[in-house]
Amino acid sequence: MLKFFFSNQLYLGLAQALVAALAAMLVVLLARKRGIHLESETLIAMVRGIVQIVAVGSILLLLLRGPRWTSGLLLAGMIVAAGATSARRAKGMPGAFRVSAWSIAFGAGSVIAMMTWLGVIDTAITSLVPVGSMLIANAMNTNGLALNRFRADVLAHVGEIETALALGAEARNSVSPYVQASFEASLIPAIDSLRSLGIVWIPGLMAGMLLSGARPVYAAVYQFVVLAMIFAASGLTSLVSTLLIRDRIFTGAQQLSLQPGR
Amino acid sequence: MLSLGESKNENSPDSLVITSTTSDPILRTEHLGRGVKDKVLVEDATFEVQTGEVLAIVGPSGSGKSSLLRLLNRLDEPTSGTVFVEGIDYRQISPRDLRRKLGMVNQRPYLFPGTVEDNLRFGPLQRGESLSQDSVDQLLARVGLKGYASRNVANLSGGEAQRVSVARTLANSPLVLLLDEPTSALDETSKLEVESSIQRVIREQGITCVLVTHDTAQAARLAERALLLESGRIVRAGSIDEVLHA
Numbered sequence: 001m002l003k004f005f006f007s008n009q010l011y012l013g014l015a016q017a018l019v020a021a022l023a024a025m026l027v028v029l030l031a032r033k034r035g036i037h038l039e040s041e042t043l044i045a046m047v048r049g050i051v052q053i054v055a056v057g058s059i060l061l062l063l064l065r066g067p068r069w070t071s072g073l074l075l076a077g078m079i080v081a082a083g084a085t086s087a088r089r090a091k092g093m094p095g096a097f098r099v100s101a102w103s104i105a106f107g108a109g110s111v112i113a114m115m116t117w118l119g120v121i122d123t124a125i126t127s128l129v130p131v132g133s134m135l136i137a138n139a140m141n142t143n144g145l146a147l148n149r150f151r152a153d154v155l156a157h158v159g160e161i162e163t164a165l166a167l168g169a170e171a172r173n174s175v176s177p178y179v180q181a182s183f184e185a186s187l188i189p190a191i192d193s194l195r196s197l198g199i200v201w202i203p204g205l206m207a208g209m210l211l212s213g214a215r216p217v218y219a220a221v222y223q224f225v226v227l228a229m230i231f232a233a234s235g236l237t238s239l240v241s242t243l244l245i246r247d248r249i250f251t252g253a254q255q256l257s258l259q260p261g262r
Numbered sequence: 263m264l265s266l267g268e269s270k271n272e273n274s275p276d277s278l279v280i281t282s283t284t285s286d287p288i289l290r291t292e293h294l295g296r297g298v299k300d301k302v303l304v305e306d307a308t309f310e311v312q313t314g315e316v317l318a319i320v321g322p323s324g325s326g327k328s329s330l331l332r333l334l335n336r337l338d339e340p341t342s343g344t345v346f347v348e349g350i351d352y353r354q355i356s357p358r359d360l361r362r363k364l365g366m367v368n369q370r371p372y373l374f375p376g377t378v379e380d381n382l383r384f385g386p387l388q389r390g391e392s393l394s395q396d397s398v399d400q401l402l403a404r405v406g407l408k409g410y411a412s413r414n415v416a417n418l419s420g421g422e423a424q425r426v427s428v429a430r431t432l433a434n435s436p437l438v439l440l441l442d443e444p445t446s447a448l449d450e451t452s453k454l455e456v457e458s459s460i461q462r463v464i465r466e467q468g469i470t471c472v473l474v475t476h477d478t479a480q481a482a483r484l485a486e487r488a489l490l491l492e493s494g495r496i497v498r499a500g501s502i503d504e505v506l507h508a
Contacts, residue, residue: 159372160372162337162368163368163372164384165357166335166361166368167365167385167434168385168389168434169384169388170388251339253336253353254357255337255338255339255357256337
């Protein structure tokens with residue numbers, strides 16, 4: 001219907017963005033009716049999202065003409081930003097940004113490097129940056145989920161943790177059930193994505209490949225490849241971040257520093 | 263060796279008399295204190311506990327009793343002063359060894375999922391030791407829970423759970439038992455059961471004990487000496503009678 005009104009692709013895109021944003025705001029209004037106020041957070045997130053993605057699109061346009069190493073620079077910048085974003089889910093946990101950035105760098109970075117070396121990801125900027133960003137973004141989400149769950153579990157079980165410490169347990173052992181639970185919980189979205197692939201959803205990448213004329217079977221297989229890489233990157237990130245943050249919530253004298261109200 | 267035993271003017275903490283004793287105190291604090299941000303939780307607490315003695319720390323809610331006990335177990339770090347365990351500054355003892363030596367029982371038992379026996383074995387397992395079945399049975403008998411070893415902790419009453427918690431701490435063979443309001447979360451019947459278990463342990467084992475309680479009657483039943491805390495400061499120290507009936 002929108003195509004009927006807009007022949008220029010840029011205007012068509014803006015109109016489509018507006019309609020999609022209105023749908024999102026409708027949810028915000030419904031939430032407001034139930035006393036849940038998401039207005040400012042959603043509005044800011046949407047404005048940020050569109051500005052950032054348009055900016056990246058413009059940068060990509062420039063990078064396409066640049067040397068290949070610039071994609072590495074761009075991905076490194078994305079990792080830092082992803083670290084900062086997911087660290088916000090770990091309020092009150094010391095060193096959350098460094099833990100997040102290092103974990104995403106290790107988790108997503110190692111999978112990107114390995115897969116690029118093996119030829120699974122093409123080294124062309126147009127391939128490496130979008131696929132790499134998908135891995136980083138998913139690693140960021142998984143990391144945020146893991147840290148958030150770990151923080152909540154620790155705060156809900158301070159008594160149990162300190163009881164274990166008081167009985168002579170090593171600090172890292174006293175929180176091991178919560179490290180495990182956080183790791184498992186953080187991977188639920190990635191596992192569900194793999195499990196429901198093609199049945200519940202056809203991911204954007206595959207849709208894009210089909211639209212640009214790729215063979216459906218290759219598009220489907222490559223989509224699986226991407227989701228498997230996402231799982232690997234997310235799993236590694238979550239594993240590293242939960243292990244790193246585990247030691248940061250204790251002082252040198254094995255005292256639990258993450259406490260309610262502190 | 264020095265010990266806090268009497269007071270010239272019981273209302274003034276500065277006047278607490280330091281007297282000489284012949285034996286080394288098992289536990290001694292020196293100007294121990296902790297403040298968080300602008301709030302003083304414990305201030306300038308200096309006292310001693312002799313081997314085999316039961317010391318009660320009493321005072322109103324929020325007076326810093328539990329904070330003081332957490333400092334003794336080093337679950338929190340002092341911002342001033344220190345604690346000596348058998349004459350050694352506790353900062354020189356590894357936190358895990360220290361906590362084994364100064365075994366703590368919390369207001370709530372916080373039992374780990376599994377059986378009673380699993381809980382009793384937890385402490386020794388942390389240092390790679392396995393508790394014998396005889397030891398498990400003896401510990402349970404000591405707290406009046408003979409035959410409870412294979413019971414799931416989810417099926418225990420509040421009083422039974424707290425007695426398991428006491429036995430679990432004793433499984434580490436502590437030098438000192440730190441009891442933080444061990445009966446305050448229990449109903450009257452359970453409270454009496456737990457208290458009599460503690461009394462039995464003290465009587466039979468002769469274990470040194472520091473008991474935090476807001477229940478002065480309980481302090482009088484279990485302890486020989488007491489410290490009265492107000493706003494984080496020791497305002498009175500001496501025998502139970504001197505502290506509670508002054």
